[in-house]
Amino acid sequence: MRSFMGRDMLSLKDLERNEFFHVLDVAEELEPIARERRNVDLLSEKTLVVAFYQPSTRTRLAHEAAMHRLGGHVTGFADAKMTRAGDFYQESIKDTVKMLEFYGDVIVMRHFQQGAPHEAAKWASIPVINGGDGWGEHPTQILTDLYTVYREKGQIDGLKWLAVGDMRMRTMHSLAYALTQFDCPITFVSPPEMSLTDEFKAELEQYSLDFKEAGHVEEAIADADVILVEPVVQPDYTKSRDERAGDVGLTPANYKITRDLLANKAKSDAILLHSLPRMDEIPPDVDITKWSRYWQEAFNGVVVRMALLALVLGAME
Amino acid sequence: MRSFMGRDMLSLKDLERNEFFHVLDVAEELEPIARERRNVDLLSEKTLVVAFYQPSTRTRLAHEAAMHRLGGHVTGFADAKMTRAGDFYQESIKDTVKMLEFYGDVIVMRHFQQGAPHEAAKWASIPVINGGDGWGEHPTQILTDLYTVYREKGQIDGLKWLAVGDMRMRTMHSLAYALTQFDCPITFVSPPEMSLTDEFKAELEQYSLDFKEAGHVEEAIADADVILVEPVVQPDYTKSRDERAGDVGLTPANYKITRDLLANKAKSDAILLHSLPRMDEIPPDVDITKWSRYWQEAFNGVVVRMALLALVLGAME
Amino acid sequence: MRSFMGRDMLSLKDLERNEFFHVLDVAEELEPIARERRNVDLLSEKTLVVAFYQPSTRTRLAHEAAMHRLGGHVTGFADAKMTRAGDFYQESIKDTVKMLEFYGDVIVMRHFQQGAPHEAAKWASIPVINGGDGWGEHPTQILTDLYTVYREKGQIDGLKWLAVGDMRMRTMHSLAYALTQFDCPITFVSPPEMSLTDEFKAELEQYSLDFKEAGHVEEAIADADVILVEPVVQPDYTKSRDERAGDVGLTPANYKITRDLLANKAKSDAILLHSLPRMDEIPPDVDITKWSRYWQEAFNGVVVRMALLALVLGAME
Numbered sequence: 001m002r003s004f005m006g007r008d009m010l011s012l013k014d015l016e017r018n019e020f021f022h023v024l025d026v027a028e029e030l031e032p033i034a035r036e037r038r039n040v041d042l043l044s045e046k047t048l049v050v051a052f053y054q055p056s057t058r059t060r061l062a063h064e065a066a067m068h069r070l071g072g073h074v075t076g077f078a079d080a081k082m083t084r085a086g087d088f089y090q091e092s093i094k095d096t097v098k099m100l101e102f103y104g105d106v107i108v109m110r111h112f113q114q115g116a117p118h119e120a121a122k123w124a125s126i127p128v129i130n131g132g133d134g135w136g137e138h139p140t141q142i143l144t145d146l147y148t149v150y151r152e153k154g155q156i157d158g159l160k161w162l163a164v165g166d167m168r169m170r171t172m173h174s175l176a177y178a179l180t181q182f183d184c185p186i187t188f189v190s191p192p193e194m195s196l197t198d199e200f201k202a203e204l205e206q207y208s209l210d211f212k213e214a215g216h217v218e219e220a221i222a223d224a225d226v227i228l229v230e231p232v233v234q235p236d237y238t239k240s241r242d243e244r245a246g247d248v249g250l251t252p253a254n255y256k257i258t259r260d261l262l263a264n265k266a267k268s269d270a271i272l273l274h275s276l277p278r279m280d281e282i283p284p285d286v287d288i289t290k291w292s293r294y295w296q297e298a299f300n301g302v303v304v305r306m307a308l309l310a311l312v313l314g315a316m317e
Numbered sequence: 318m319r320s321f322m323g324r325d326m327l328s329l330k331d332l333e334r335n336e337f338f339h340v341l342d343v344a345e346e347l348e349p350i351a352r353e354r355r356n357v358d359l360l361s362e363k364t365l366v367v368a369f370y371q372p373s374t375r376t377r378l379a380h381e382a383a384m385h386r387l388g389g390h391v392t393g394f395a396d397a398k399m400t401r402a403g404d405f406y407q408e409s410i411k412d413t414v415k416m417l418e419f420y421g422d423v424i425v426m427r428h429f430q431q432g433a434p435h436e437a438a439k440w441a442s443i444p445v446i447n448g449g450d451g452w453g454e455h456p457t458q459i460l461t462d463l464y465t466v467y468r469e470k471g472q473i474d475g476l477k478w479l480a481v482g483d484m485r486m487r488t489m490h491s492l493a494y495a496l497t498q499f500d501c502p503i504t505f506v507s508p509p510e511m512s513l514t515d516e517f518k519a520e521l522e523q524y525s526l527d528f529k530e531a532g533h534v535e536e537a538i539a540d541a542d543v544i545l546v547e548p549v550v551q552p553d554y555t556k557s558r559d560e561r562a563g564d565v566g567l568t569p570a571n572y573k574i575t576r577d578l579l580a581n582k583a584k585s586d587a588i589l590l591h592s593l594p595r596m597d598e599i600p601p602d603v604d605i606t607k608w609s610r611y612w613q614e615a616f617n618g619v620v621v622r623m624a625l626l627a628l629v630l631g632a633m634e
Numbered sequence: 635m636r637s638f639m640g641r642d643m644l645s646l647k648d649l650e651r652n653e654f655f656h657v658l659d660v661a662e663e664l665e666p667i668a669r670e671r672r673n674v675d676l677l678s679e680k681t682l683v684v685a686f687y688q689p690s691t692r693t694r695l696a697h698e699a700a701m702h703r704l705g706g707h708v709t710g711f712a713d714a715k716m717t718r719a720g721d722f723y724q725e726s727i728k729d730t731v732k733m734l735e736f737y738g739d740v741i742v743m744r745h746f747q748q749g750a751p752h753e754a755a756k757w758a759s760i761p762v763i764n765g766g767d768g769w770g771e772h773p774t775q776i777l778t779d780l781y782t783v784y785r786e787k788g789q790i791d792g793l794k795w796l797a798v799g800d801m802r803m804r805t806m807h808s809l810a811y812a813l814t815q816f817d818c819p820i821t822f823v824s825p826p827e828m829s830l831t832d833e834f835k836a837e838l839e840q841y842s843l844d845f846k847e848a849g850h851v852e853e854a855i856a857d858a859d860v861i862l863v864e865p866v867v868q869p870d871y872t873k874s875r876d877e878r879a880g881d882v883g884l885t886p887a888n889y890k891i892t893r894d895l896l897a898n899k900a901k902s903d904a905i906l907l908h909s910l911p912r913m914d915e916i917p918p919d920v921d922i923t924k925w926s927r928y929w930q931e932a933f934n935g936v937v938v939r940m941a942l943l944a945l946v947l948g949a950m951e
Binding site: 034037038039040055057058061062064065068069074078079276277278284295298299301302 | 415416
């Protein structure tokens with residue numbers, strides 16, 4: 001297996017099967033630190049640079065929390081508007097990264113443009129982790145989902161997935177790429193206008209992913225061991241934030257996971273994942289059911305980032 | 318006395334008399350660290366999560382500074398707009414907190430909605446400190462005021478208070494609740510439209526607080542040992558920030574503490590508190606008088622937060 | 635030589651020749667820490683307060699990175715809008731600083747008003763470093779430029795400078811003041827409307843700086859050992875950020891350093907500095923030429939701030 005030290009984490013296409021398992025195993029090894037709520041010294045000599053050009057709570061803070069749990073330092077920006085990159089200079093990724101690489105030892109970048117972290121990695125002498133790039137990918141989120149499954153089920157192979165949401169989104173891309181490395185049939189359920197693009201389907205077929213598409217969660221929920229949900233209701237981005245305030249539509253029943261649906265149709269040991277935040281695709285009364293694992297994912301999100309940071313910084317083999 | 322470890326700090330109604338003194342004593346014990354300007358290792362294994370949905374300099378930075386003085390780590394957000402909570406998702410407090418609780422070991426929350434930190438505490442498995450909630454309370458600020466009095470006077474009981482400002486504000490609520498535990502008569506001076514609400518007065522009477530109301534600082538200043546001032550001039554929040562820029566009215570003499578007033582009417586050993594920022598209710602020429610203690614409060618604000626963090630995290634008994 | 639411990643770093647007019655060399659030597663001594671990408675414990679007992687009233691990437695993050703490399707803590711604000719100083723209170727520098735001085739052990743301040751850090755230093759009991767004040771100065775940036783020259787050339791005296799840009803800007807002021815302490819002739823090239831003010835020229839003549847002005851880079855590039863470039867194209871600040879978005883003019887040839895110009899006219903061992911961000915005054919194809927040192931400056935910017943922080947905090951003699 002290639003060493004993770006110094007490697008970028010841009011796309012789950014770049015990870016081989018045994019590398020996925022290695023990340024999950026290192027995460028499991030580090031998990032007690034987070035569970036016992038203590039910060040250790042593993043990365044006390046290292047600094048994380050967060051470069052977030054788009055709003056984020058979970059992805060940015062989970063990386064920061066992971067760095068703190070491992071005793072490291074954190075610098076960077078949570079808002080491109082407060083930087084030269086965000087003002088009239090519209091500084092290039094290259095110019096920004098040729099600076100950021102000296103401010104720390106690993107960069108986590110979220111960017112509204114697909115491919116921006118790849119461009120950053122091209123110029124940076126330190127590892128770049130993709131914290132979500134436009135319609136591109138969101139590899140650390142999907143590693144968190146996989147870790148949640150791995151810890152709950154003790155396995156990944158052989159489990160059937162149901163993914164609900166906007167199939168053009170970055171998490172769905174990372175999910176599909178990840179599952180190509182495992183024996184995991186998946187059914188994608190989305191509104192027609194949010195379905196897998198033809199280009200992406202062609203790519204998935206090349207990878208021999210066992211996938212199908214459906215128009216209603218009821219068509220696929222009975223078989224699913226893992227149900228991963230994302231919003232399908234989108235705000236009207238042509239309106240200002242204020243105008244949008246009350247503008248949250250209702251999720252159609254086709255794409256909604258209710259308590260009744262779970263009780264009547266889902267496997268009793270299926271697990272329900274959501275990276276959050278949510279609209280109304282999972283109503284709050286699902287939170288206390290036996291299927292819900294999305295709170296657990298917040299915890300696991302820290303653990304997985306601990307593993308990734310320790311690995312790319314060479315603190316864990 | 319109940320242990321502070323793991324406890325929330327939401328309202329000063331929740332603190333008993335001996336608990337107030339315990340916080341003040343722990344603060345006094347930790348004060349040398351801040352005075353000697355050094356960071357120690359007491360909380361090096363812990364992380365503070367700041368969750369600020371409203372602008373703040375003092376409250377947020379005093380908590381951060383306190384955490385740093387105790388060697389701890391800090392993560393979180395200073396601006397809800399940069400999070401999913403602040404954008405169109407308008408994520409619920411529950412959903413946000415079920416995430417934040419894994420990013421650190423204690424949360425300090427400021428929120429524009431009264432009761433938001435209480436809602437957070439309901440869901441969080443780690444302590445929540447109220448950093449100011451709408452019209453609700455601001456317990457850590459008033460603990461800072463009490464500590465300032467305690468350190469200056471060596472006592473709290475038996476001192477007469479004069480409070481000037483908007484009596485509907487959160488600091489006044491926390492102040493009144495705190496004083497119910499001590500032998501401290503207080504006179505509230507405010508414009509009529511900013512006076513104590515009937516509901517709050519009824520509550521205070523139940524607590525047997527010895528309070529009265531007056532319309533002019535001159536009516537109460539001669540007896541006061543402690544003069545606590547807040548702004549009574551408010552901006553017109555129906556205007557945008559830019560429209561408001563020059564829109565700061567003048568504080569009427571009734572609610573203003575001038576150098577002449579202090580020299581002519583105040584007790585020679587009275588102390589003058591203000592949590593700052595100020596409008597013109599205390600003119601700058603008061604700063605160098607013997608009464609002023611508001612600079613000292615900034616220092617004390619760090620010391621008190623050191624005590625609270627050390628207590629709720631179990632690092633001090 | 636006066637001790638640096640406890641001193642403010644407001645203007646390069648305040649530094650004597652041997653003090654410049656001392657800062658550069660301390661930087662050189664600390665450089666291996668940054669080069670080896672590790673954080674040490676030199677300032678682990680200290681906290682840096684960043685007080686940035688204007689957007690910045692490099693200056694803020696280079697100070698933060700320097701503090702982290704030396705094991706220190708960081709708090710503060712990157713955006714005045716999120717503080718009481720930035721909202722309707724428009725809190726005075728005095729009131730803000732009488733608070734910030736208790737939140738850490740050294741303040742780095744950027745402010746849109748010239749002289750603001752000087753006002754801060756007047757009230758603060760801890761050192762204040764000027765991170766750029768309006769049209770005033772930008773001392774830490776020019777120390778970074780000097781360090782880059784010193785490390786590359788092994789000397790400062792006897793080198794000829796060419797400075798291109800807006801001569802009313804703070805970096806140019808700091809540069810000119812710095813060079814008065816060395817034997818460094820300099821030619822300033824700028825558009826007529828951005829030339830040295832008469833007042834500033836009179837000041838420079840008093841300092842016996844050997845300077846001249848020219849209207850085209852070609853007039854001065856052949857002799858230059860050091861070429862320092864800043865933008866001359868400015869956005870139209872009367873427009874909103876959105877209106878300005880595509881509003882970046884082209885830099886006239888007079889003020890532009892192209893690959894051809896360097897190849898045909900520049901000394902083969904000249905070095906080209908730019909504090910970045912840039913508009914188009916240095917096209918990207920210059921980046922890989924032998925003259926370019928602006929990436930190196932990003933690294934040196936951390937090293938120089940490490941030296942300044944260690945010196946004013948008394949951790950290095």
